[in-house]
Amino acid sequence: MKNKFLSIKNNISFKNGLIPVIIQDFKTNKVLMLGFMNEEAYKKSIFDKKVTFYSRSKKRLWTKGEISKNYLFIEKILIDCDKDTLLIKVSPNGPVCHKGTDTCWKEINKKNFLFILEDLILNRTRQRKKKSYIFQLWxxxxxxxxxxxxxxxxxxxxxxxxxxxxxxxNESADLLFHYLILLQYKKINIQDVIDLLEKRNLIK
Structure with a gap:
C-alpha cells in the first residue's frame, strides 16, 4: 500500500540540508517538541511511520524513543506556506521529554480528560469488575x-x-459519560467523531 506521507516529499525545501520540525499531539494539539530532519531522516520517518530526527550534536539519525521506546507515531504531516518547516501530528507512546514530562516545556497533563475517561471506560470493560457500574452496564x-x-x-x-x-x-455530564460508553461499545473513538465534525466544518 502506498505510504500516504510520500506525496509531500517533493514540496519540502531542505535548506542547508535540514528542516525544522514541530511535533504536535494529534489528539490534544499540544506542541510537544522541536527537532530537525534532513532528507534521509524524513524518508526513514515516513517509512517507519515513527519520527526520526537528524541530531546536530550526534551528527546522525536519531529515532525518538530508540532507547526509551517512547516513540512518536505519525498521524499527519503538514508543510508550511514557505515549504521550509514541517508540522507533524503524532500519537506519543509515553512522555516526550527525557525528563519525563509530556512536552519539552514541562507540561504534565498529556491528555484531554475526555480521552482519559475514554481509556478508563475501556479498562473497566476489560477488567470485568462486577462492582463497576461501567462493566455492569456493558x-x-x-x-x-x-x-x-x-x-x-x-x-x-x-x-x-x-x-x-x-x-x-450534571445531566449534561451524565449524558456525555453514557455517550462515551456507547461509542466504546460500538468500537468508535471520540477522536473519530471529532475528525468527522472537523471534516464537515472545514472552510472551503
Whole structure:
C-alpha cells in the first residue's frame, strides 16, 4: 500500500540540508517538541511511520524513543506556506521529554480528560469488575446502553427547561459519560467523531 506521507516529499525545501520540525499531539494539539530532519531522516520517518530526527550534536539519525521506546507515531504531516518547516501530528507512546514530562516545556497533563475517561471506560470493560457500574452496564448489552443514553437525554431536556444550571450541568455530564460508553461499545473513538465534525466544518 502506498505510504500516504510520500506525496509531500517533493514540496519540502531542505535548506542547508535540514528542516525544522514541530511535533504536535494529534489528539490534544499540544506542541510537544522541536527537532530537525534532513532528507534521509524524513524518508526513514515516513517509512517507519515513527519520527526520526537528524541530531546536530550526534551528527546522525536519531529515532525518538530508540532507547526509551517512547516513540512518536505519525498521524499527519503538514508543510508550511514557505515549504521550509514541517508540522507533524503524532500519537506519543509515553512522555516526550527525557525528563519525563509530556512536552519539552514541562507540561504534565498529556491528555484531554475526555480521552482519559475514554481509556478508563475501556479498562473497566476489560477488567470485568462486577462492582463497576461501567462493566455492569456493558454486560447488559447494546439495548440497555442505548436505553440508558435515551433516559439521560430526556433528563437533560427536562433540566434545560428550568433555571437550575447546576442540575443541567450534571445531566449534561451524565449524558456525555453514557455517550462515551456507547461509542466504546460500538468500537468508535471520540477522536473519530471529532475528525468527522472537523471534516464537515472545514472552510472551503
Amino acid at each position: 454486560e447488559q448489552g447494546i439495548n440497555r446502553i442505548a436505553q440508558k443514553l435515551g433516559e439521560e437525554s430526556i433528563e437533560l431536556i427536562i433540566e434545560s427547561k428550568d433555571n437550575n444550571n447546576n442540575l443541567f450541568l
